[in-house]
Amino acid sequence: MGLNYLVSLGHYVPELIVCITMFSLILIEAAHDKDATSKPLIGLTSFIGLISAFVILVLNLSKPGLSIFTNSIVIDSFGTFAKIIMVLGTLGAIYIAEQSSDIYQKLKSEFSIMAMGVLVGGMLLTSANNMLLLYIGLETLSILSYVMATLKKNNERSGEAGLKYSLYGGISAGIMLFGMSHVFGVLGTINFSEMATMIPNLTSDQMLILIPSFLLFFVGLGYKIACVPFHMWSPDVYEGSPIPVTAFFAIVPKIAGMAVIARLTMLLFNNDSLLSVSWIGALSVMAALTMTVGNISAIGQRSVKRMLAYSSIGHAGVMLLGIVVVSEIGLRSLLFYAFTYLFMTLVAFYIVSFVNDTYGNDHFDRFSGLIYKHPIMTISMIIVMFSLAGIPPLSGFVAKFNIFSAVVAKKYYVLAIIAGINSVISLYYYMKIIRLMVFKTSESENMILGLTLRNQLIIGALTVPVVTLGVFWEKIIGVAEQATLLIQ
């Protein structure tokens, strides 16, 4: 049974810090409305808040897990690791937003505020142990995301993205709730740990209702991680949203969704009941589909951002494989994957953001001949692209290798091969950017705007983990290995 509220709060510091940061940001923004002086202050505040959350999370990493708030929230190292990734992702996204001109200057503080909100939602989602908190977390995440998608005011595409996102989110949440209601009806509880004790011994009648219900339940989660066939919104939304928002979407909600699916799967479906088999079966089919559809769709794209959106769908499929195997290795691989994916995505979107700022769009052609203009940036981009495709010795490869090993350990060879072939397909479109950047000559003389030394350094610094994690990954995989779930 959980701890009482005050004691619980002591274990809930990172979330609280983020909440406080968000409120402070609101206050600062309110106090300095339409005043440029707010910008550094806002940046500083978010930075401090996130870093302190990060530090506390890192410190918590080695602590034993426990459930708080009357067993409705679970604090364990798995969740903490996921939260670390999300915090870092938010930090990166906020930094990109600061630099990008895709978001109006006035709205940058709003971006930070809402990113904090989404982060809180994501953190809640990650550690939710009952359906209510899961729902609340998901909606916190979603509702703020809708707004973030429309952050580019007066832009039709941005508006449309928000509209689509909100409508799609609405229907998925509704379907999920409908599924939840039946789960609640059958099992009589909304608490996952309590459900876990019941699931191995269900009657067949109960099973008959529960299987569809959990499927309905999955819709809400599947939509969040954009897994096929609930991915339809994501390319449109990613394309319509401003680039920092897209980068943010590609990391935080996705990882939160992954974490919660992983938690649910490990908790509820780590047994041999028909329900678990159906869930795992459905999940593996979706994983395979997600990879394939994501990667194949990415090929034909003109916009790099949209390509990255599809590729993130593909990566979601690969990450799902880490869940499908329902094992410690799977979780470890998932976390490692997410961790490397964070850096790769940030660098990629960061660079795309600069290109977009300079040329007004991010079509592939805009990347031609960049190597001759901005070698450091281009080399970073090349490294990231190869890493995303999974070429050794880069971290993307190691991540994929981990997932592979988890899949092969379970003897799911077919899934492994599908993942492998997808890796080849993904290489094709990642290579397209590299080809343009390196083999082609530039169509214009314009240099990329805003690539100050500091930004180049940031890009370089973000690329360093992409390389080093590919060679010296022992430590990180060790940490990921330690990151276990409290209850399984």
Place this chain on the structure above:
Amino acid sequence: MHGSSHLLNWILWMPFIGVLGNLIIPSKKANAIRWWSLINTAITFILTLVLYKQFDTSVAGMQEAFNFSIPWIKQFNIFYTVGVDGISLPMILLTGLLFFICILSSWTVEKSVKGYFALFLFLQGSVMGVFLSLDFFLFYVFWEVMLIPMFFLIGIWGGENREYAAVKFFLYTFFGSILMLVGMVALYYAKGKGVDAFNILALSGGHFTDLKLSMFGTEFSFSKLFFVFMFIGFAIKVPVFPFHTWLPHAHVQAPTAVSVILAGVLLKMGTYGFLRIAYPIFPAASVHFADCIAWLGLINVIYGAFCAMAQTDVKKLVAYSSVSHMGFVMLGLAAMTIQGMNGAVLQMFNHGTSTAMMFLLIGILYERSHHRWIVRPDGSKGFGGLYTQLPKFSIVFIIAMFASMGLPGLSGFISEALIFLGIYEKYTTITVLALLGLLLGAAYLLWMFKRMFFGDVIEECKSYTDMNKREIAYMLPLCVAVIVFGIYPSPILNIMKASVGKLVTLLGTY
């Protein structure tokens, strides 16, 4: 396993030191970059010779004296393990030699000198890594890393259609290696995740012969299934028909030195993979699929030769001839006899030298002519009377050509003869048909030679100058190698025979 000698480490990392040096030298100082690269490859080559000197030919298998192993990733029991045996040493020597020569031949590269040489040395390091690794994971990493410099070298410094060729090469190989990756991980678990689960030597020896696995309700033999995976991975590199179509593109589009490396070293990585990984780890499956390998080898020989004969681009012709010649290696591998296997390894080495010569010569010619048509698309002659115009060049070309078609006294013959001796008893029909490849091999080369070198000097060729001192300097070692190993192959055969014999003995028990 922790050996005391760092020689292999030096051989492996020296090229990467070269890369760092090249990155530090400012790109304006092109000559400094060239010289630095040359010195670097020279040191590497000398180190390989030192290795050859210290190598104990009586030992079968890995030479403990050179082994070096430290843990890399504890969770997976991945080690950084390097070692050398009689199968890898010829390849290491070849790599050392060819890269040195290629740096010399790349002296005339003017486009982004710094990037070119850095990538080139990077390529050397990764190729060395493939030949030296004893840890499967390490092997895989180097196997894949090698693609990156190749991709850029073909893509940036290549011919007109370079982009397509580079992409094709990359994707093709990547596809194959993904299958290999799956096999590698499966082996890791089949071996029980222990400290030796990625160690190629520990995996070798047929531990997985009786392992079964079931999928879709059917039982598969573990070793057969994953042998096929490995086979495809390596076959793409060799390249074995029907996975060969990347090769003509890549060869033709690549700059000279890269073609040389591609044909001379990289193709051998495929067959080396068979000898190092597929055969020792799955001996039973190898024996089971020997027929298949032999037939594919035969198709390679014949098909490559037929296609070569139809080419009007001389580089493409030589590229297809590589397909044909690697078919002989596959035949030797399929033989699984001591003659055949030794012949195959020797052929790997010899083809490395002779094809390297061919590509270097075509490169030399290309620098003068800027085209490679034997017959232009409009039907006119691309070259004519080169014998008269370029006498030195022609003589070297004759040596290379006849070595390539297996003239006795030059290196190709012994290996081909050994392969045939090895394969005849088991596959008489295949031998008879493969001999046809020998015939066709002479036909397309001589036909090409006739069209390009005989007759009157055509107007266009009159301005060509003969080989200069630098070009002679780098052709000379290869000429010597081709002739010396044609007459006296023992220096190479002696280092390999114990290791090859051990492998054959292993295969013989299945």
Place this chain on the structure above:
Amino acid sequence: MDYTIWAIAPIVLLPFFAFVINAFIVKKFTKLAVTISCAAILGSFGFASKVFSDFVFGKYAEDYHIHKVFNWFDLSYGSQIFKLDMGIYIDNMTAVMLFMVTGVASLIHIFSTYYMAEDKRFGRFFVYMSLFTSAMLGLVLSDNLLSVFIFWELMGFCSYSLIGFYYEKEGAGNASMKAFMTTRIGDVFFLLGILAIWSVVGNVTFVDIYRAISDGSFNGAFALGIPLATFAGFSIFMGTIGKSAQFPLQVWLPDAMFGPTPCSALIHAATMVAAGVYLSLRMYPLMDAGNLTTLIAYIGGITAFGAATIALVQTDIKAVLAYSTISQLGYMVLGVGVGSYNAAFMHLITHAVFKACLFLSAGSVIHSLHDHHTHEHVQDMPRMGGLRKKMPYTFWAMMFCTLAIAGVPFFSGFVSKDRILGDALIMGIASKSYIIPALLGFAGALLTAFYMFRMMFLTFFGEPRDKDLYDHTKKETFSLNRNFPLLLLSVFTLGVFFSGSLTGQGFVKVAGERYEWFKVLITKPKVEKFASYERQPWGNTDIKSNFQLSKAEYDPTYGLPAKEAHHVHHWHLVGALISIFIAFTGIFIAYMMYIKKAWNPGRWVSMFTRWYRALQNKYYFDDFYIGGIIKKGLLPLNNLLAYIDMGLYDRYAVDGWEKVNRAFFTVAKWFDNIVVDTVAVDGTGASVRLFNVVLRMVQSGKIQLYFMIIVFTLVGFIWTL
């Protein structure tokens, strides 16, 4: 006899080192290179003479031989043994061959210093010649088939280089390639034969093959369903067919005259083509065991006759000689086929001598005839005539050789050819299947006498037909390097050097039995003697033969019972008489046609127009091979395969997935525009929804479609439960 390897190795090493040294110095020190080459071959000749005299005059033992081996490389590991030994093997046949090859090659070298002196690649010619000679000597000394093959191929390379010596000419390229490729067909078979033998014997030394034949290892061994002895024997005989230009691979030899004439002399006489016959003689026991003799006899007969017919219509002096070479080689092969082992080898030697002389003489003629308009040497017989007066030495040398080749008694050609024909006749009498080869042989002899004298008459007799050319030709004065080789060779066309009797069969003895050395020393290998043979290691010390030596004796009865011997004797006599008659008939016809001009050859031509045309086109072999097989078969096949490879396989099967993907997108777009926009918007019927399922992957941008997909997925999932 105590032999160290230093008494033998120089025979092959001297020319080889000459080649190596000359290859480097030839550019700057042409004269020196030439000297080195000639000195080397003469030195080689010296060593060979020593061996020859030891064998011929010393021991007189038919079975004596020297066999020394050394290990080339050894791949053995554990229980698996693989060793490759190389070695030298000298028996009587080798000794004779060595003497002949070095001798003839020396003279050709000397002649070349005259013939090639003005050539701009004077030195390089000698580089190739040295290599060529050393390769041939290596072949002769080889103790096993693999090293025979090695030198065999090296000669192929040399002939390629020499035939393509005038590489400025387009034709030279064609001819050299043709020569190499045609012989390569045979070579590939030869290699196959080696492999087949290896699979049974585990080795390819001659002695081990003989042993295997004698102990029956070949019995019951099969390759591709054919008895292995037949398979291997045939494959090796294919090597002979290629190298010795037998039907149907004879096409390359006539073209080989694109090379300088001395090189033709070397190829046609002492080296290349001799190697093929030499090989089939060495492997005679195998071919016998494989029941191939009939086939061989047919091939020989057909070649001997067919080539002779083509020679009838040639107008180029070298072409006549080239076809005569093919024809004479046919006789040798016929000899092998009819078991006339000794005579076949003798014909190889005698032919080498007179054919070398003929080519050198022809070279002498051609070199003298210089067309001042085209600045080329003249080879066309219609432009010659009456040259007897201008070049008397050459004329007489050539006359002797022509008499020899035509089979006139007292000359070497008669001795050897007559024996072959005599044996063929006996075989024909004994077995019907040999009748045709025997008849072809006799018919060919008639034609030989005719066309050789036709050549002589057209060249040296009558009135000069090209007056201008004739007038510009200098009168021949005796010069050492031009005439000495010719005259020396022509002396050796006398039969007495080879046989003590006129006919070679023991009739009309002109000298004592001790002149029958050839017949005594050269006998069919007695394979049963090798049953217990052990090989000896390489070393500087001498190794005695492990056979009991007994001095060979001349046995006029051939070791046959008296009655059979009489029978043989009888038919030999008949054969000899027929041969003599035929030879003189041929000469007479030629005389009537070209000297007396009583019979008009033109009438004969018009009578047999079609045949004439066929002969002029060499029975359309070239057209069939090049125009038919290569141009219509091989090249289209190549192009087709190359097209399939890149045009179809690579484009569609390999690159195709990308196109499929693109096509998928196109279809999806079309689907979106047509089906969704026009149908789904108007009515949301169930059928449309069904279609929309197909659009799972279609990003139409229409949010409601996305909703539908969720619903359908769910329905689908639940349905599958």
Place this chain on the structure above:
Amino acid sequence: MITLSSYLMISLALFLSGLVVMISRKNIIAILLGIELILNAAALNFVAYTRFVNDNIEGHIMSLFIIVIAAAEAAVGLGIVIRFFQMRESIHIDDAAQLQS
């Protein structure tokens, strides 16, 4: 007699009509209403299950939260629709199809 199944039937009907509304109506406001219907179906289920099967408070709490969050979502949704209307001067759903591949 109102049983559990009556509630479940009604909620299923609500759910399905919500789905149909969302799929077939072209008016964005109507689609938002469809979402509300679905949410209400879920909320109704929770209450019914609590009432008839599980005698605890969790279901009621769930429904309350659903209502609250539905309100929040509707607010944001309408806000976005207004923004959309401002730009497009239409609330026809097919006008929101600019973003496509």
